[in-house]
Amino acid sequence: MWDRFGRGLSLAIAAALVAGAVTGARAETAASDPKAVAIADQVMTALGGPKAWEGTRFLRFDFAVDREGKALFSRSHTWDKWNGRYRLESKTKEGDPLVVLMNLHTKDGDAWLKGKKLEGEEEKMKLAEAFGAWTNDTYWLLMPYKLRDPGVNLALAGEAKEDGKTWDKLLLTFDDVGLTPKDKYWVYVNRGTGLVDRWDFVLKGEKKPPSTFTWEGWKAYGKIQLPNDHVSAKDKVRIHHPVLDAPASVADSTFTTP
Numbered sequence: 001m002w003d004r005f006g007r008g009l010s011l012a013i014a015a016a017l018v019a020g021a022v023t024g025a026r027a028e029t030a031a032s033d034p035k036a037v038a039i040a041d042q043v044m045t046a047l048g049g050p051k052a053w054e055g056t057r058f059l060r061f062d063f064a065v066d067r068e069g070k071a072l073f074s075r076s077h078t079w080d081k082w083n084g085r086y087r088l089e090s091k092t093k094e095g096d097p098l099v100v101l102m103n104l105h106t107k108d109g110d111a112w113l114k115g116k117k118l119e120g121e122e123e124k125m126k127l128a129e130a131f132g133a134w135t136n137d138t139y140w141l142l143m144p145y146k147l148r149d150p151g152v153n154l155a156l157a158g159e160a161k162e163d164g165k166t167w168d169k170l171l172l173t174f175d176d177v178g179l180t181p182k183d184k185y186w187v188y189v190n191r192g193t194g195l196v197d198r199w200d201f202v203l204k205g206e207k208k209p210p211s212t213f214t215w216e217g218w219k220a221y222g223k224i225q226l227p228n229d230h231v232s233a234k235d236k237v238r239i240h241h242p243v244l245d246a247p248a249s250v251a252d253s254t255f256t257t258p
Contacts (some may be wrong), residue, residue, distance in 0.1 A: 028154050033156050053224055063239070098113050107131060147187070156168065195215070
């Protein structure tokens with residue numbers, strides 16, 4: 001599992017992704033800069049708007065990580081945003097197929113390894129790992145939708161210019177919530193398109209230069225915009241979504257049959 005990038009996502013983000021999936025919760029901290037909040041609203045408008053996001057019920061995507069052109073791992077997600085139904089298909093480090101069916105609201109569910117249903121502590125562990133995978137992978141896909149979620153501090157961190165383009169830089173920190181409140185994200189918002197083109201981040205307050213990834217390949221899926229590629233030139237890492245869709249419907253068996 002490639003867990004270096006994004007592993008520091010807090011429990012607050014995870015809770016907001018679930019709770020805000022339908023309601024479009026808007027609860028950034030009172031200390032947030034109104035100018036930064038206004039830019040966050042411009043991003044949401046460019047993405048399709050709150051009603052389009054709330055009206056999108058299903059997301060189906062793969063999360064794949066390559067380094068220096070070599071595939072490290074991938075996993076497949078199917079998510080019913082409206083009621084929390086969720087399916088994960090992945091492989092263990094040993095290459096064994098794993099399927100998890102669970103409800104993200106209750107965290108209850110079942111797991112199958114090599115076609116055999118797991119029980120007890122082994123199943124509990126796989127359910128927790130699946131929730132962590134969902135938290136991480138959806139944030140790489142959906143972070144721009146979550147700029148104004150509960151516990152987020154929004155601030156302006158200047159601007160950047162290059163090749164005739166200008167980006168407003170939003171600094172995201174977290175209001176002493178979750179497991180890693182010292183995480184910091186700098187989000188680059190393109191003034192021309194209103195979309196996010198890049199983010200830099202430092203996890204857990206680490207004393208080191210930020211990691212940088214692009215946000216690119218923006219495209220309409222249903223009524224919303226989603227990216228399909230993130231590249232770190234420095235680390236020669238690519239995080240991408242070879243399967244990406246917002247289907248109007250998904251068979252119920254997807255969430256009930258391994």
